[in-house]
Amino acid sequence: MSAPHGKATSPLRQPKAVWAVAFACVISFMGIGLVDPILPALAENLHATPSQVSLLFSSYLIVTAVAMLFVGWVSSRIGAKRTLIVGLAVIVVFSALAGASGSIDGIVGFRAGWGLGNALFIATSLAVIVASASGGFGGAIILYETALGLGIAVGPLLGGELGAMSWRGPFFGVAALMAVALLATLAFVPHLPRPKQRTSPLAPLRALRHRGLLTMGIMALLYNWGFFTMLGYAPYPMELDAHHLGLVFTAWGLLVAAFSVFVAPRLQARYGTAPVLYANLLGLSVVMAVIAAGVATPSVVIVAVIVSGAFIGINNTLTTQAVMLVSPVERPVASSAYGFLRFIGGGLAPYVAGRLADATDLSIPFYLGAGTFLLAIPVLACGHRLLARAETAGADAEPVAPALTRVGSPTVLGTPPVIVAVGAHDRAAAIVDAAARLAEGTGSPLEVVHVRQTAVVEGQAVRTETDEQARTAVTAHLDRLAGRGVTVTGQILTSVGDHAAAGRALARHATDAGARTVAFGRSPRGPLAQFADGSFTSALIHDAACTVVLVDPEAEPRPLTAATLGDLRARAADADRLSGR
Known part of the structure; x- marks a missing residue:
């Protein structure tokens, strides 16, 4: 399982298992764009019409579509790692067969087999990356998104270069690269437990x-x-x-x-x-x-x-x-x-x-x-x-809208609380402690809101934490602060994909609770990731009726408004450039 509270916050500080699957993701996402540059060459060399060549897409995608119905059923029975391995092996075999084929009909048929392998792979790759990550799910998601982007961008480039030598080149190229990914997956990806609940096809x-x-x-x-x-x-x-x-x-x-x-x-x-x-x-x-x-x-x-x-x-x-x-x-x-x-x-x-x-x-x-x-x-x-x-x-x-689940006793009625929003990363405790000092300074109780998200990337969704992991994280904050005499309670904010919706949900909760202040910390993922998912912050600032502050364990809390948010991002980017990150 992932270690959402581990010490490594850089997306590059990941175990070999994550890198192995990320590499395979790059090659997999190349799959569609890879053949685009060779379509005219295929038509010319195999004496086929464009409509015949187009069946390379049809066979690949229709088989992928049907296979998507059964992937959950397969994965819940043999486990995510075995499903991933089977998918990679099928891609290696059928992409090589497509390259060795001498007819358009043969390539169309082998592309169908390739589509089956692709369905098995893409439906489990995100879950395996998140489960294997040691640097927190944030870094794992960055790597997956990066692999997706690289595959989409590099696929046509590689297909064009290999296709300039021979139309067979892209097919054999995928087979070779996926074989490397298959060996790396076998060597480095640990055994992952099967889901407790089996999925019906x-x-x-x-x-x-x-x-x-x-x-x-x-x-x-x-x-x-x-x-x-x-x-x-x-x-x-x-x-x-x-x-x-x-x-x-x-x-x-x-x-x-x-x-x-x-x-x-x-x-x-x-x-x-x-x-x-x-x-x-x-x-x-x-x-x-x-x-x-x-x-x-x-x-x-x-x-x-x-x-x-x-x-x-x-x-x-x-x-x-x-x-x-x-x-x-x-x-x-x-x-x-x-x-x-x-x-x-x-x-x-x-x-x-x-x-x-x-x-x-x-x-x-x-x-x-x-x-x-x-x-x-x-x-x-x-x-x-x-x-x-x-x-x-x-x-x-x-029911899929962002939802709050209480952990511990309710907030003291009639006393405006300070609410601090944190995610699953190693800086969470320091941010919560900084918010606790802010609450103590104003004589307010503290409410810890742990943001638990379901990551949604390119049609795939995976939970970044289990219910038990999220509750354990909140309970750890409550026990630590209660031992220091801080009046504190906790909530788990469960969100699906949309950061802005989670920000609006937290702003509404703060209004309902009569909160004095809502606090949050700087993203451990760096300024680029903060910009990409900063819609949570933007929506929170826009909708909150109370003061919103940025808490830094090493500095005084900074009140934020929509006008100052852009300046904050610019300063963060400048700081990272000066530090060489």
Whole structure:
């Protein structure tokens, strides 16, 4: 299990097991973009039409979609490590077979096997990384997000370089790299206990009976239809060789990664999930229409595809957040149901696009993709109320909204408390102690709120702590302070993915409790991570009716406002640059 209260706070200070799986994640996330630069070469060398070549996407994604329904069932019976190993082994075998194949039909079939291995791998990799991390879950999540970004960005680049030598190169390259990852996983990843509760293979399908999950899943299906139409067919009108196609999709991948990690959370905190998704889907529709209208002009297609990376990065993050927010089922089950629908959309799109292109011309599939992006907007609107309730956590909110669970005795009635919010990291005790001194100075009781999150990354969700670990962390704070005569109580704030929603929930609780002050410490993950997930801080400052202060164990508490938050981030970044971090 992870050690959320360990001493290592740097994301780089992780055991070999985490690095082994992170490396495998990079190669896995390369899988889709890797073949983009060689699509025209495959068509030419194997005497295949673009519609035949597009089946590489369809077979891969449809098998991945169906397999997502059974991965939880498999993992709950053989354990996460064995599931990971089986997935890696299947990818090694089928990617090598695809490279050795001499026909397009053979490659399409072997890509289907590759999709099975990919489903087994991606559905368990995040959980294994978090469970194996010794530097706290925050560092593990950073590594997973970094692996995702690297895979998306480097996949097309590597595919272009290897594809420039031979169309077989990318397939053999994946097989070799995944073989290294397989050996590292066997050597370094420890045995992980099986889940206490086994998952039924029908659970994801039953979960789709919930209106919110089904609505967001259909929206994701339509979005992925447009996305994979572009991914599968945009290389042809660009009229570039494999090397230059790789560079184009690398630029696209860099925008996907940057906007997914850094921009999407900020937009979500400022405007809310649904409004940003409406605007983003409309933007994608416009970009897709531009590709369709300019399909005869390679430069137009190239620029439009690169620009689409910004919209896709935002959409990938917020669509997953929306699914998790409105899903009143276990997070792994919601992930499987969502994965099934989105991969089905991605798998059907290239096949239909190929049929349309053969029967009409190359612009029609792109116009259809623009239409599916537009159609996703009214589908999302059908679940708008559910999503808004989950985000605001009103009285009739969905059960996945941020929730507070009391630990210990209630706060002294009639006395405004000081509330301190902390996460699971090694500085938590020092931050709580600093807040206790602040409370003692004002004659106030202290309430410790331990923020326990479910990490949500690229369609996968995993709990960063068990109920027992979170309760143990809070109890340790209470026992330590009670021994010093501090009047103290505790709460556990459970949140799913959306940092801003957790910040708003804490602000409402502070208002209900009549809190004098809400305190929090500087993120142990550094200024970049603070910027990426600072929506918690922003939402807390914006919604809190009382004073919000930054507590530093080595300095006086600093009151924060929305106006001073930017200055705080700038100073933190300057300090890190001067210290060489």
